[in-house]
Structures are given as C-alpha cells and as structure tokens.
Amino acid sequence: MDSSSDHTASRERENLLAMLKAEQRKSGYLSEEFIAEMAKSLTIPISEVYGVATFYTFLSTKPLGRNVIRICKSLPCYLKNCQLIIESVEKELGITPGEASPDGRFSFELVNCIGACDKAPAMLVNNDVHGNLTPRKIAQILNSYK
Amino acid sequence: MPEKRVVLKNCEVIDPRDIATHLDRDGFMALEKVRGITPEEVIEDVEASGLMGRGGAGFPCGVKWELARKAPGDEKFLICNADEGEVGTFKDRYILEHDPFTLIEGMAIAAYAIGAKKAYIYLRGEYHYLLDVLTSAVDQAKEKGFLEHLDMQVREGAGAYICGEESALMDSIEGKRGEARYRPPFPPTKGLWEKPTIINNVETLMNIPQIILNGAAWFNEMGTEKSKGTKVFSVSGDVERPGVYELVMGSELKEVVIDLAGAKNVKMVQVGGATGGVIPYAMIHTPLSYETVLGSGGITVFHEGRDIIDFVHRSMEFLAEESCGKCTPCREGTEVMVEILGRLTQGEGVQEDIQVLEELSNVMMLSSLCGLGQAAPIPVLDTLKYFRNEYENRIRQSVFLRTLRGIK
Numbered sequence: 364m365d366s367s368s369d370h371t372a373s374r375e376r377e378n379l380l381a382m383l384k385a386e387q388r389k390s391g392y393l394s395e396e397f398i399a400e401m402a403k404s405l406t407i408p409i410s411e412v413y414g415v416a417t418f419y420t421f422l423s424t425k426p427l428g429r430n431v432i433r434i435c436k437s438l439p440c441y442l443k444n445c446q447l448i449i450e451s452v453e454k455e456l457g458i459t460p461g462e463a464s465p466d467g468r469f470s471f472e473l474v475n476c477i478g479a480c481d482k483a484p485a486m487l488v489n490n491d492v493h494g495n496l497t498p499r500k501i502a503q504i505l506n507s508y509k
Numbered sequence: 510m511p512e513k514r515v516v517l518k519n520c521e522v523i524d525p526r527d528i529a530t531h532l533d534r535d536g537f538m539a540l541e542k543v544r545g546i547t548p549e550e551v552i553e554d555v556e557a558s559g560l561m562g563r564g565g566a567g568f569p570c571g572v573k574w575e576l577a578r579k580a581p582g583d584e585k586f587l588i589c590n591a592d593e594g595e596v597g598t599f600k601d602r603y604i605l606e607h608d609p610f611t612l613i614e615g616m617a618i619a620a621y622a623i624g625a626k627k628a629y630i631y632l633r634g635e636y637h638y639l640l641d642v643l644t645s646a647v648d649q650a651k652e653k654g655f656l657e658h659l660d661m662q663v664r665e666g667a668g669a670y671i672c673g674e675e676s677a678l679m680d681s682i683e684g685k686r687g688e689a690r691y692r693p694p695f696p697p698t699k700g701l702w703e704k705p706t707i708i709n710n711v712e713t714l715m716n717i718p719q720i721i722l723n724g725a726a727w728f729n730e731m732g733t734e735k736s737k738g739t740k741v742f743s744v745s746g747d748v749e750r751p752g753v754y755e756l757v758m759g760s761e762l763k764e765v766v767i768d769l770a771g772a773k774n775v776k777m778v779q780v781g782g783a784t785g786g787v788i789p790y791a792m793i794h795t796p797l798s799y800e801t802v803l804g805s806g807g808i809t810v811f812h813e814g815r816d817i818i819d820f821v822h823r824s825m826e827f828l829a830e831e832s833c834g835k836c837t838p839c840r841e842g843t844e845v846m847v848e849i850l851g852r853l854t855q856g857e858g859v860q861e862d863i864q865v866l867e868e869l870s871n872v873m874m875l876s877s878l879c880g881l882g883q884a885a886p887i888p889v890l891d892t893l894k895y896f897r898n899e900y901e902n903r904i905r906q907s908v909f910l911r912t913l914r915g916i917k
Binding site for chain 2: 378381442
C-alpha cells in the first residue's frame with residue numbers, strides 16, 4: 364500500500380463518530396453486529412470501532428431507555444445540592460444511576476460538567492437542558508417525556 | 510472596573526438566527542477589510558495586538574498562525590474548539606447561543622490568514638441543542654457569500670472532557686478515540702491528518718474581527734503588560750448572581766466574584782476549572798491575567814462552610830474519570846490521588862499522606878503527556894499551600910480517633 368492510499372483510508376474514518384451517534388439515536392445502543400458491520404465497511408479492525416464506541420460517554424454498547432437522563436454531578440452542581448435531584452429521580456423512577464426503567468422509558472446516568480453551571484443544579488434529558496432544578500420540578504419534567 | 514463588553518458586544522443585542530441584525534452592527538466588515546490586505550498583514554496585526562489563546566493555555570495567537578502560514582503544504586485546516594468541557598465554564602455556550610456570526614467571521618479571517626480552505630467547529634455533544642443555531646448561522650453566512658473560499662463544517666463530540674485538549678480533539682475529528690498525542694510535532698506543522706492545523710478557542714476567534722476593525726493598538730491598550738484585551742468569565746458556585754461577565758484583563762478577582770456575582774463569606778475561589786489554581790479569600794484582590802491566574806476563565810466560588818478536602822477529592826474524581834488513559838502518570842496518578850483523598854475525607858488518613866500527595870504531584874506534572882495530567886495536581890498543591898492546616902488537622906483527628914478505638 365503506498366502512502367497516498369493509506370492516507371485516503373485514514374480519512375474514511377472521519378465519519379465514524381457521526382455514524383455511531385446516528386445509530387445510537389436510532390437504536391438506542393451500538394450492537395455487536397453493528398460494530399462488526401462498521402468495521403467491515405471501513406476496513407478497520409472491530410477492536411478499533413469498539414474502542415471508539417466505548418470511549419465516549421454518549422455512546423453505549425448496552426441498550427438504553429428511550430429517554431436518557433443525565434444529571435450533572437460536577438462541583439458547581441454539587442455545591443447546589445445535585446444529590447437531592449439525583450434522589451428525586453431515583454424515587455420517581457425506582458432506578459439508580461446506571462440503570463434503565465423496566466418499561467424502557469428512561470435511562471438514568473450521572474455525568475460530568477454539562478456547561479450549565481449558571482443554572483445549577485442541572486441535567487440533560489436527551490438533548491434538552493433543564494436548569495435550576497428542585498425536587499418538586501422533577502416529576503413534571505419527567506412526565507413530559509413519553 | 511465595571512464590565513466591558515468587547516467579545517460579548519452583540520450578545521443579547523442581535524438575533525442569533527438572523528444575519529441581518531448582525532450586519533447592522535458592522536458584521537463581516539472586518540472580513541471585507543481583510544480581503545484587501547495580505548494574509549501576512551493580517552497575522553502581523555493579530556501578533557501586534559498581543560492576543561493570546563483564551564482556552565486556557567494562553568499561547569500567542571499571531572505566532573501560532575504564522576507557524577501554520579509558513580508550514581509547507583497546500584492543505585491546511587482551521588479548527589474552532591467549541592468543546593468547552595472545563596468544570597464551571599460556560600462562556601462559549603453563551604457566545605454560541607447569542608452571537609454565532611462573529612465567531613464565523615473570526616474563523617473566515619483566521620482561515621484566510623493561515624491559508625486554510627476547510628474549517629471545523631468541534632462542538633461538544635452536551636451542547637447539541639446549539640447545533641441548529643450554529644449550522645443555520647453558517648448557512649446564512651454562506652448564502653451571503655462570506656464563505657466563498659472556505660468549507661466550514663460543524664463536528665459534534667460525544668461526551669469526553671479530554672477532547673477539549675487540542676491533540677485529542679483532532680483524533681476525535683479523525684474518527685478515533687480522543688486521546689492526547691505525543692508532541693512535537695505540534696499542530697501548526699502537523700495536525701489534523703498530519704497537515705498544518707490551527708486550533709483556536711471560541712473566545713479567541715471572537716476577538717479577531719474587532720482587532721482587524723479597530724486596530725492592534727486599540728486592543729493593546731486594554732489590559733496588563735502581558736495580558737491584552739478582555740476576558741470572559743463564567744462564575745458559579747456560592748454566588749448570588751451566577752453568569753457570564755466580561756472584564757478587562759488585570760481586573761481584580763474581587764470585582765467579578767463579589768461586586769458582580771454577589772458572593773458573600775467567601776472561603777476560596779478556584780479559577781480555571783477542575784485543574785485551576787485555588788485563591789484563598791485573603792488574596793481576593795489578585796488580578797486576573799496570564800501572569801497570575803486565568804485558565805479558561807471558569808470561576809467557582811466556595812463559601813466558608815465548604816470542606817477543602819471534599820472539594821479536592823471531588824475534583825480529582827472528575828479528572829480520574831476523564832483521563833484518557835494513554836499515559837501512566839495521569840491514568841494511575843489521578844486514581845491514587847482519589848484513593849488517598851477519599852481516605853482523608855473518611856477520616857482514615859495517615860501522616861505520610863501529605864508527603865505522598867506532594868511527591869506524586871511532582872511526578873505527574875513532570876511526566877504526564879498532556880495538560881490534564883500535568884495540571885491535575887494544581888488544586889492539591891494549592892490547597893496544601895493555603896489550607897495545609899485543614900489536611901493536618903483532619904489527619905491528626907483521624908489518628909487520634911483510631912488510637913482511642915485501639916486501631917493503628
């Protein structure tokens with residue numbers, strides 16, 4: 364293989380992250396089959412695709428719920444009692460961080476700084492940011508996601 | 510000194526979805542002006558302004574551009590780093606939300622100066638809700654003919670703090686795990702796909718149009734000897750009015766934390782995110798500049814009731830989680846620090862812990878591959894410097910309580 368074709372091959376990977384994100388959105392996770400398929404189409408080892416799939420917080424190799432709750436646990440939110448928000452979500456859904464609700468409606472994760480520190484405590488539900496949270500607001504917010 | 514809105518001059522003034530409102534306020538005039546001068550002259554202007562990188566590292570912007578301009582090769586890239594992941598930092602979010610056009614103009618000028626025909630905006634995955642306003646702004650600029658010689662695209666991250674580190678960011682755009690690269694070579698000579706690449710922070714690029722329009726001397730008049738212009742700060746934590754504030758470089762920490770954000774009973778302030786320096790209240794008059802403390806301009810305020818060791822422990826947990834794992838000093842060092850600090854918070858500290866923390870800090874700063882591991886010990890060392898008695902008291906109490914229970 365000469366250097367120019369090697370070069371082209373490396374650039375085909377450019378869309379890998381975007382393609383994994385699209386699949387994540389569509390199927391809720393990245394299956395072994397999908398990862399193998401991606402590796403084949405890009406002619407790179409499966410381990411390379413798996414490496415990318417497991418590196419980023421927003422990608423998952425296990426099925427997630429239809430709606431993903433991501434509560435920020437970094438310092439500015441911690442200073443504003445994010446623990447109370449975490450407990451409210453736990454109580455509301457009956458699951459702990461890292462779990463999905465049995466009906467598949469929600470996944471619940473704790474994440475690092477989401478850049479909403481001026482509205483702390485804050486969380487993302489899917490791509491929506493919710494700030495200045497109080498335990499009382501939680502039920503209402505979660506109700507709006509079906 | 511009150512707030513001075515240079516970078517933020519259009520924020521909450523224009524409609525971020527309508528380029529016409531931006532054009533009414535001298536929008537894209539700087540780009541027009543630049544078309545009439547050579548790229549070298551643009552770089553000279555930026556160099557003379559003294560503008561330094563606003564993302565945290567503070568490298569002189571013009572010098573970096575010149576390196577890329579002079580690097581051999583036809584294919585060069587410009588990347589705007591909008592992967593604002595530093596804890597307590599949200600200024601770029603505010604800028605993108607309110608004035609995407611000035612950023613695009615700044616990028617068009619930068620691309621012209623370095624000779625790039627392709628430019629990327631790398632937006633963090635957490636800010637997906639800004640994608641619409643950003644791509645619509647790029648499309649409007651294209652329609653108006655401002656991006657004729659430039660292919661500008663938005664790339665999204667997927668949740669990884671380390672991708673804000675420029676070499677990891679390039680790996681992420683290339684479709685890989687976002688891990689830091691060994692340097693040299695540096696990006697201006699070998700960056701994205703080994704081509705000369707300039708990576709600038711959102712705020713850095715926001716400064717460019719006004720430097721071009723008003724001149725380097727105008728910009729140079731603001732600030733201190735080494736820190737020119739203004740800085741946008743993100744203030745959060747124990748304050749009454751969290752938010753984004755822009756002040757001239759060299760303004761006192763007190764002005765932004767107490768006068769503007771309304772903090773009371775301050776114990777300490779962390780400046781620059783999770784790896785930022787710690788300033789005790791006694792030093793609240795410290796000027797904010799590259800010569801003192803600055804970083805990304807993230808400011809987290811802690812009141813008197815806050816526990817220092819708990820704070821450092823939480824910062825270190827964050828860094829351990831976000832370490833990319835490529836180099837040993839950072840991957841293992843952050844984990845060992847979490848373990849030691851965790852024991853300290855639980856009353857299980859031993860006398861040797863302080864010494865081990867200091868030795869480990871030195872090793873990590875000397876031998877880590879990128880800024881994450883190199884700067885991770887800063888909060889540890891700073892709090893050991895200013896609040897050492899809190900560490901010593903905690904250990905002494907722990908040892909005493911264990912003695913009472915007959916445990917060594």
